[in-house]
Amino acid sequence: AQSVSQHNHHVILSEAASLELGCNYSYGGTVNLFWYVQYPGQHLQLLLKYFSGDPLVKGIKGFEAEFIKSKFSFNLRKPSVQWSDTAEYFCAVISGGSYIPTFGRGTSLIVHP
Amino acid sequence: ETGVTQSPTHLIKTRGQQVTLRCSSQSGHNTVSWYQQALGQGPQFIFQYYREEENGRGNFPPRFSGLQFPNYSSELNVNALELDDSALYLCASSLEGVSGANVLTFGAGSRLTVL
Numbered sequence: 001a002q003s004v005s006q007h008n009h010h011v012i013l014s015e016a017a018s019l020e021l022g023c024n025y026s027y028g029g030t031v032n033l034f035w036y037v038q039y040p041g042q043h044l045q046l047l048l049k050y051f052s053g054d055p056l057v058k059g060i061k062g063f064e065a066e067f068i069k070s071k072f073s074f075n076l077r078k079p080s081v082q083w084s085d086t087a088e089y090f091c092a093v094i095s096g097g098s099y100i101p102t103f104g105r106g107t108s109l110i111v112h113p
Numbered sequence: 114e115t116g117v118t119q120s121p122t123h124l125i126k127t128r129g130q131q132v133t134l135r136c137s138s139q140s141g142h143n144t145v146s147w148y149q150q151a152l153g154q155g156p157q158f159i160f161q162y163y164r165e166e167e168n169g170r171g172n173f174p175p176r177f178s179g180l181q182f183p184n185y186s187s188e189l190n191v192n193a194l195e196l197d198d199s200a201l202y203l204c205a206s207s208l209e210g211v212s213g214a215n216v217l218t219f220g221a222g223s224r225l226t227v228l
Contacts, residue, residue, distance in 0.1 A: 004155075043116070043218040044156075044203070051214060074217045077138045090155050100143050100146075103155035 002027045002095045008103035013081055014112050021076040023091030023109050030096030033063055033074040036103075038088040047089070050074065061085070083113045117220035119204050125226045126194050134189040134223045136204030142218065144186040144210020147179060148203040150222070156203055162187055163210045191225075199227045 003026040013019060025031065035047040048059025061076040066077045074091060088108050092101040117135045126132050131183070138145050148156035158171035162181035177180045184217040191198055201224050205217035 006155075030213075030216075033218070036217075036219075043221050044205075044217075046216055049216060094157075094213045094215060096146045096213070098160050099209075099211050100161065100171075101214055101215060101217070102158070103148075105153070 002038065002093055002098075002102045004089055004091055004093050004102050004104040006107050008107045009105070010108045010110075012110045016080050017080040017111075018024045019076070019081045019085070019109070020082075021089055021091075021109070023074045023076065023104060025072050025074070025091075025093045025102075027093070027095040028072070032094040033065070033067060034092040034094075034101060035063070035074075035076050036092060038090070038110070039084075040086065041078045044090065047076070066111060081109075081111045083111050097110055116207045117204055117206050117218050119202075119223050121222035121223055122221065123224045123226075125228060127228050128194055128196060130194050130196060130227075131190065131192045132225060134191075134202050134204075134218060134225075136187045136189070136206075138185045138187070138204075138206030142206035142208050143185055144207045144215075145185060146180055146205050146207070146210070146217070147187070147189045148205065149173070150201040150203055152200075159189070161210060168211065194227045196227050199225060201225075 005024045033050040037047045038044045091104040146161035147159040150156045161169040165181045181187045201222040203222045204220045
């Protein structure tokens, strides 16, 4: 069964700092990859996704993620975080042949102004 | 377009009782899935409904059951509630529910507390 690991459970940064949140998955075949975000008081929503093509994908609000197949990773990055990026971030993976995403346990990001 | 709406937002039950949670999918979406999110954890897949039939199920016992209606709305029913059922229950709708391009639109969730 697919498993998804998000090693950073809590991250605290100051505004303008760079961000990288790790996501690793276990299945070695074809995958579709997602990052979802939940801002305080709001629904979970899609931040970005990778299905195929350029392994560097760009999402909303200046976020990007890089798919590295050899490392089974899909890390989320942002060069300069803002206070408004404070949220819970979830990585999710759909393995080849499936249509059901497996979620990581999430990373709570707090950005101090 | 309307998003995914869930009701009730909060409820408290006692062990052994039964609960029904409701979900209206986003306009145009034909697939509904349900997730359980325990505190400090990511969403755990319960099951998915497509064209009114269950077409995928996670590692949850049969006392978790569901329905999808012709208008694509859905219910999650949990019988014989246990303390460990206390969690946030998320409903998500999607248009490509039976493909790997399954991008989910989530509701705000129903917070269930079992005493």
